Amino acid sequence: MASVKVPDEGRTVSGFEAVRRFLAEVGIDYQRWQPSHPVAADAPAEEVLAAYGREIDRLKAEGGYVTADVIDVKPTTPGLEGMLAKFRCEHWHDEDEVRFILEGRGIFHIHPRDRAVLAIEVEPGDLLRVPRGTWHWFDLCADRRIRAIRLFQDASGWTPRYTESGADRGYQPVCFGTGDLPHPPAVS
Numbered sequence: 001m002a003s004v005k006v007p008d009e010g011r012t013v014s015g016f017e018a019v020r021r022f023l024a025e026v027g028i029d030y031q032r033w034q035p036s037h038p039v040a041a042d043a044p045a046e047e048v049l050a051a052y053g054r055e056i057d058r059l060k061a062e063g064g065y066v067t068a069d070v071i072d073v074k075p076t077t078p079g080l081e082g083m084l085a086k087f088r089c090e091h092w093h094d095e096d097e098v099r100f101i102l103e104g105r106g107i108f109h110i111h112p113r114d115r116a117v118l119a120i121e122v123e124p125g126d127l128l129r130v131p132r133g134t135w136h137w138f139d140l141c142a143d144r145r146i147r148a149i150r151l152f153q154d155a156s157g158w159t160p161r162y163t164e165s166g167a168d169r170g171y172q173p174v175c176f177g178t179g180d181l182p183h184p185p186a187v188s
């Protein structure tokens with residue numbers, strides 16, 4: 001289950017209902033999804049999309065999403081560090097960023113205009129809907145693994161628009177879930 005930290009306030013939020021309420025305050029929709037029938041996390045994309053078809057269709061109807069796909073990232077993914085370098089700089093999009101986590105973990109930092117930055121660590125079963133225009137950045141945990149369903153209102157709108165505020169440099173991309181290893185120290 002997702003957990004949230006507010007580093008500048010030394011605050012941690014955990015437990016589904018507390019996290020859901022807290023994220024709703026900053027406009028982020030948080031849900032937990034169950035498949036309609038058992039499906040392996042590494043099953044082919046079509047199988048995974050079918051198992052979560054009911055939830056996907058509901059969200060499509062609510063949010064105007066037109067397509068869904070499955071993204072797979074592993075430590076061996078070619079160009080992984082270059083890809084992560086793009087995600088870990090603060091940015092926003094012209095459409096919602098919708099992710100349902102199937103496998104692995106990651107950390108979203110959200111930068112509301114009127115309150116402190118929050119870090120959301122997501123894990124399998126978590127659905128996050130980050131509204132268009134929200135300033136955010138993302139990183140993987142040390143195991144460099146994530147498999148997720150993505151929903152798009154218009155796939156061409158999913159271009160990062162960088163704020164260049166520098167806010168992302170003030171927070172460590174260290175996941176706080178159990179069993180994680182800290183990132184190696186940066187070489188300067």
Ligand SMILES: [Fe+2]
Nearest residue numbers: 091093097136
């Ligand atoms: Fe993004």
